[in-house]
Amino acid sequence: MDIVSTLRVNRTERPFTADTRTTLLDALREQLDLTGTKKGCDQGACGACTVLLDGKRVLSCLSLAAQCEGREVTTIEGLARDGKLHPVQAAFIRHDGFQCGYCTPGQIMSAVALLKEGRAGSDEEIREFMSGNLCRCGAYPNIVAAIREVARLGSESQ
Amino acid sequence: MFPVEFEYEAPTTVEEAIRLLAESGGEAKILAGGHSLLPMLKLRLAQPPLVIDIGRIAGLSGVSEQDGGLRIGATTTETAIQDSELVQRLCPLLSETAAHIGDQQVRNRGTIGGTLAHGDPAADMTAAVLAAGGSVTVQGPNGERTIPADDLFLDMMTTALEPDEVLTSVWVQTEGPRTGSAYEKFANAASGYAIAGVASVITLAADGTVARARIAITGVGSKATRASGVEAALQGKRADDQTIAAAAEHAVEGVDLIGxxxxxxxxxxxLAKVIARRSIQRAVGRAATKS
Incomplete structure (x- = not known):
């Protein structure tokens, strides 16, 4: 059975038609050509598919697209503004927060949400609240360093 | 893997959801946060002809004070419970337990009603609601009924809910004076699920002895259950380390252990005995400092 639906992705209305079984992840990648969001385990364990739903980080592989109708989705493609990288994106590059890069969009979306949640008080807290995002290359120390720096710069600019 | 084909409905009232469930002959599945259901659909462990999304029903989520306890709507997320000032103040066991579930992304979507209706034997919230003297309200074609948490979990992934009933809310007791609680678990490093998890709510009498102990254990058997042997061993005793360690030895009494x-x-x-001891010790420590 097909559903006709609209997602609001990165501040743009995106109508699509898909089977009822389509997850938010598959709708983004297959229907809307937004392939920045990655499919890792497809069962909610790895965090590679993390996007923001109404500003909160969620696993797009464990949400049906139909559940998200009328809600605001932000993907990695929606972070940069006017050709300028989001501070977390820039920090990941500065600190070499990745190797192969496959988990990176999920890591960055998760980190953006973590900073908004105020969970970057210490390295330990950052590690705990990034625990839903796995990196098989083991770039964790650099990921933590990138997040720590954005948290510090953020608190200095306030 | 893709799920078997299903129809999708998103009713806006509980009555409509119940009608859809009844029409499917109880074959449909209720979708709340989907963090247990979607993996089951993808693995084809569940093959419902219809998925009923209750996420658009107004009034099913939120926390409020009711009858000397807290009423928590079925679709309230684990994050909302973790961060709720009301829960942290009146039933901190639930906030502490919520923080142990999965990771932040999972907690942002997973719901308390979903986890209780699913009845996973290694879930965390099942033990917390048992220890908190909780109950659930369910609604079906013949109206509403309340199921005490003690009677809710029947076996692995099997609860006392009828196929045509929807779990609408959860109620837990407020932790009163001289009462402390704790949730302790030994988690599977990969999944985060409890290999052994113990929730404790302890009330101390004025003389420092245990006036009431409610202990529940998860992850070790086919369902979460009260550890009544531990509770009995604590009742009326002075809760020193020796008594607690001896009581914790009863942790798996009556449990059909899984391996x-x-x-x-x-x-x-x-693990169950070690985790029980730690959980009780922390709960007693908190009870002792709470007037």
Missing amino acids: DLHADESYREH
Whole structure:
């Protein structure tokens, strides 16, 4: 059975038609050509598919697209503004927060949400609240360093 | 893997959801946060003809004070419970337990009603609601009824809910004076699920003895259950380390222990006793400092 639906992705209305079984992840990648969001385990364990739903980080592989109708989705493609990288994106590059890069969009979306949640008080807290995002290359120390720096710069600019 | 084909409905009232369930002959599945259901659909462990999304029903989520306890709507997320000032103040066990579930992304979507209706034997919130003297309200074609948490979990992934009933809310007791609680678990490092998890709510009498103990255990058997042997061993005693350690020895009494590749029966039993001891110690420590 097909559903006709609209997602609001990165501040743009995106109508699509898909089977009822389509997850938010598959709708983004297959229907809307937004392939920045990655499919890792497809069962909610790895965090590679993390996007923001109404500003909160969620696993797009464990949400049906139909559940998200009328809600605001932000993907990695929606972070940069006017050709300028989001501070977390820039920090990941500065600190070499990745190797192969496959988990990176999920890591960055998760980190953006973590900073908004105020969970970057210490390295330990950052590690705990990034625990839903796995990196098989083991770039964790650099990921933590990138997040720590954005948290510090953020608190200095306030 | 893709799920077997299903129809999708998103009713806006509980009555409509119940009608859809009844029309499917109880074959449909209720979708809340989907963090247990979607993996089951993808693995084809569940093959419902219809998925009923209750996420658009107004009034099913939120926390409020009711009848000397807290009423928590079925679709309230674990994050909302973790961060709720009301829960942290009146039933901190639930906030602490919510923080142990999965990771932040999972907690942002997973719901308390979903986890209780699913009845996973290694879930965390099942033990917390048992220890908190909780109950659930369910609604079906013949109206509403309340099921005490003690009667809710029947077996692995099997609850007392009828196929045509929807779990609408959860109620838990407020932790009163001289009462402390704790949730302690030994988690599977990969999944985060409890290999052994113990929730404790302890009330101390004015003389420092245990006036009431409610202890529940998860992850070790086919369902979450009260550890009544531990409770009995604490009742009326002074809660010193020796008494607590002796009581914790009863942790798996009456439990049909499960063993798997993560932990065999004897290791689970050992973990259960250690985790029970730590959980009770922390709960007693908190009770002692709370007037």
